[in-house]
Amino acid sequence: MIALTETNLPDLTLLSRGKVRDVYSTSSPEHLLFVATDRISAYDVILRNGIPGKGKLLTQISLFWFSKLGHIIPNHFVTANIDKMPEEVRKYKDQLDGRAMLVKKARVVPLEAIVRGYLTGSAWSEYKTSGTVHGIPLPPGLVESQQLPEPLFTPSTKAEQGAHDENISPEQASKLIGESIYAQISQAALKLYSEAAAFAHSKGVILADTKFEFGLVPSTKSPNEETLILVDELLTPDSSRYWPLKGYEVGKSQPSFDKQYLRDWLVGVGFRKGLERGKEGEEGHGWTIDSSVVEGTRDRYEEAVKLLTG
Secondary structure (H helix, E strand, O other): OOOOOOOOOOOEEEEOOOOOOEEEEOOOOOOEEEEEEOOOOOOOEOOOOOOOOOHHHHHHHHHHHHOOOOOOOOEEHHHHHHHHHOHHHHHOOOHHOOOOEEEOOOOOEEEEEEEEEOOEEEEEHHHHHHHEEEEEEEOOOOOOOEEEEEEEEEEEOOOOOOOOEEEEOHHHHHHOOOOHHHHHHHHHHHHHHHHHHHHHHHHEEEEEEEEEEEEEOOOOOOOOEEEEEEEEOOOOOEEEEEOOOOOOOOOOOOOOOOOHHHHHHHHHHHOOOOOOOOOOOOHHHOOOOOHHHHHHOOOOOHHHHHHHOO
């Protein structure tokens, strides 16, 4: 299987090329085409080679969660059936099938809505130093990978392509996007996480933390108002930290079904801040994933999708 790292749809207008998704306009002014490629990033760096089939796995799991959690908050998903998409999209069915979604156009809220249920990653690093997570004080004596007393909403800035997201306090986030929208987002994010985490646990999977993105669309009730909806991907191994429940043990890092395996490999072969373009720094041409790591990453994504949706 060959990885699709870049889409080629000459009759469509490419609006943006993100770390994973290519976004196109369509003949429908209200809709966009989201295409999940097989690109993969770690530490905000897009690797040179992708993970074959990863975009289809991401789409599959997003569709599963959009359906399962649709009662909590509306989302941007319209259809994944290429035959029901605008005519100019249908001609690329071979390239798009299984990895494309027609979605509602939304005004994206510039905030990464992160919910943490366990003490790990950057939250664990901050806690060790200051006893806080995103500036929120936590009880003393917690250890790595421990479940938090209750899930925490910990926002971060939504950085431009190539820049790094920055952890911010709830107070900073509220000032950034406004109190009303902040309250809606934090409540929705915590509900989404709690329900998803409970379901995942029943399938033998721990949802340690995840990232949501939200957007605003014109309200159907009032032309001058906007409605908050979920956008982008949902609870994929790209945006979430999934651990196997079997063998879970506090006080140490956990094996994961997400990108941590790739991150660990990248650091192991010499990646550090400042070497985003390769081992030679500015003269480098990026990082190429070893074939065994490509396979191992794909296996982990496949297992997560199978456990959660199967």
